[in-house]
Amino acid sequence: MSLQIGTTVAQARRAKNLTQEALADLLGVSAAAVSKWETNASYPDITLLSPLARALGLTVDALLGFRAAPTDEELKKITAHLREIFDGQGFAAGRDALEDVLREYPTSGAFKLVAGGLYYHYLASALLQADDTGQTAEEISGRCLQLFEQGERECTDVREKLSAQMLRINTLTMLGRYEEAEQLIEALPAKQVVDPDVLRLNLYLAQGELDKAEQLARRSLLSRVTDVSGALMSLSTVARRQHRFEEAAALINAYTAVDTLFGLDRSNGEMLRLMLALDQGDTAAALDALDRYIDARLAYTLDYRDNPFFAGVQTAVPSPREIAAAQQLTLRSLEEDESYAALRGEPRFQAALDRLRAAIPPDA
Known part of the structure; x- marks a missing residue:
């Protein structure tokens, strides 16, 4: 990724009311050199970075546009841009762009969680272009696991660390590494007696923060509906494999009733009926x-933006x-x-x- 030193130099120079010639004199270089910097035709010599930063009243980090990790807003923009590449140009182009960002922010745990999630999200696209789908799935899943492991080490936010652990467990399970997955599950913190979101929701209501209360309640509802659906699917699978077909059918009926009530995707329920x-x-x-x-x-x-139960919760479809x-x-x-x-x-x-x-x- 190219540096944008030129724009920074030009803006800071003008802010200090310096001409290109005046800045050049301070540094002992030609005005033509400063002009080339500002048009990004060339970069300052590394030995000039500190004097240049001092002359402009900047730190070297500010001059280089250095940040160890993207801000939350930048992370959203980067993610949206990468999704556009995956969607518009295909998996290979998306992978190359994603790996470029990883090289730019090699210690950003938050982005590594995003990167692993994008790889997993676009796995279907990769498999369609693969000669050996099994090998491709294993390679991409392995890369996801690597990113989740690194993300967990590098994240400082407790929720991000927990999210990384959950993602690692799911990926290990998908790879058939069951013992490792179980060890991670055993190491998870004990479930809290009271859900902090329940307390937070009550707090928002008491404060009259109705917009915040509504969005938190919608997210909580979607999470719990997903949990209920997942449990019913698992129970129906157990019953079906044990040839308790009548019980399996009742569980599948309950699963589809939940999806129908909340306007969710119907295909999984029909697949369960097909397998039964x-x-x-x-x-x-x-x-x-x-x-x-x-x-x-x-x-x-999978577009729930207009769903009356979950409106406003979904950020990407x-x-x-x-x-x-x-x-x-x-x-x-x-x-x-x-x-x-x-x-x-x-x-x-x-x-x-x-x-x-x-x-x-x-x-x-």
Whole structure:
């Protein structure tokens, strides 16, 4: 990344009412050299940095635009810019840009958490371009884990450290490194009896800070709904694998009821019904669930900005490119995963895949 010393020199020189010639005389260089600095045609010699900074009333850090870590506002802008590159130019370009920022801020734990999250977020895009999806998934997951580990060491904020630990646990689990994941879980701080957000929410209400109370309550609701859905999904999976099919069906019904009530993505519930029907050997029910699943995937946006329960909570939504990548991965899974082998000879199965295939943009 190029330095912007020139702009800093020009602004500081004008603020001190110095001409280029006057600044050059102070430093023992030519006015032409100062002009080249200010147009970024060249940089000052390293031995001139301290005298130049003193002449302009700056620190060397200020002259170089040095910061050990981006500010919160800069972090938001950097993240938004990287998402634009991933979305518009593809995974390879996004990866190169992300690694450039990591080199610029090599000790920023907060950015490393963002970087790992972006890699994980755009994993689907990477897999679509990969010859060996298994190897690519392992490589990217390994890079995520490395970034989360470094981020945890370098973050000073307690919440950021806890977030890094949670991300590490999820990534280790995904990589099949179960013992390490369990050790990290055991090392987590004990759950607090009282949730600080509950106390904070009561405080906001007492102070009349209604906007803050509303946003905190919405975030809390989304978190708890996600927890409930995750628990129901896990319970239904356990029941299904133990062949307690009636119980599994009741749990799946509860899962879909929660999603329907809060206006969330319906595709996971339909996938659970599809897997249950396959386990029971009910081809007709499986094909019905597959049709509903395809419908849900085609309606998939994960955009909850207008959701009456969660309005204002979501700061970013999947781009059309991300959605298309997710649809392509769904198509590949249905085509290749042996879990669906019993359905592949069915005309309805092929028709469902054709419907999904036709909806994916040709340039995705």
